[in-house]
Amino acid sequence: MTDTPMREPTFLVLTALAAGPQHGYAVIEDVARMTDGRVRLRAGTLYAALDRLRTDGLIEVDREEVVQSRLRRYYRLTGVGETRLAAESSRLRQQATLAEGRLRARHDLGGAPA
Amino acid sequence: MTDTPMREPTFLVLTALAAGPQHGYAVIEDVARMTDGRVRLRAGTLYAALDRLRTDGLIEVDREEVVQSRLRRYYRLTGVGETRLAAESSRLRQQATLAEGRLRARHDLGGAPA
DNA sequence: GCAGCATATACCGATGACAGGTATATACGC
């Protein structure tokens, strides 16, 4: 079963990599930018997520660079990861639509219907 | 900070209650129906979530009934819960839109852009 | 010339939501 619900940080890491290959630290910054600073990935969270996603085949190492004597490991979304991200997005959208529909119905009827 | 990301089962419990007061077992069935059988809440997951949501003031006990000598405790969404569910829905929709936009851009350019 | 900060990867312990199972009790069909 691949349908274990993905947590928010993991989803955002995949979304970041959907824009193209990025290294870990850049992902942290991208996620912060995407969420208007609301989600600030911890180093522990990020690298654990990258390892997990790599083990699951959703991402893979794109290339490694050395910039100013510091290693930069770039990650890339795989085909499987792309499919998985699309499925997760669709699920999120459906659930949002569902909840919004029910919330709207409450107000249309002027209270909680039995 | 109330913006701790809500997990899927919890979100679905709130969505179920958004339709009107329901008792625990009915919530399990409603969630299964809503998700086409994909999400089958365990008893442990549900009642723990109900306790947590009640502690956090997102839901409250609506009434208690005894049907065929069995207790039925009905829960109701509070105003706080309604606001919270609306916020979560909006967040889910935004993230879905973001991911979908990036996935679409990949294909428009025929590959992962740098 | 060193303190502090940004960059960059990596490990570690604690927390907490959830899965899975079990216990309880009643009513119904077989």
Next chain:
DNA sequence: GCGTATATACCTGTCATCGGTATATGCTGC
């Protein structure tokens, strides 16, 4: 009497995430 559906509740394990720390380099201000 046994299994199943209804209904609530507890308990143990797992695992993603949080928060912190360690490592190392280069830049800026003092």
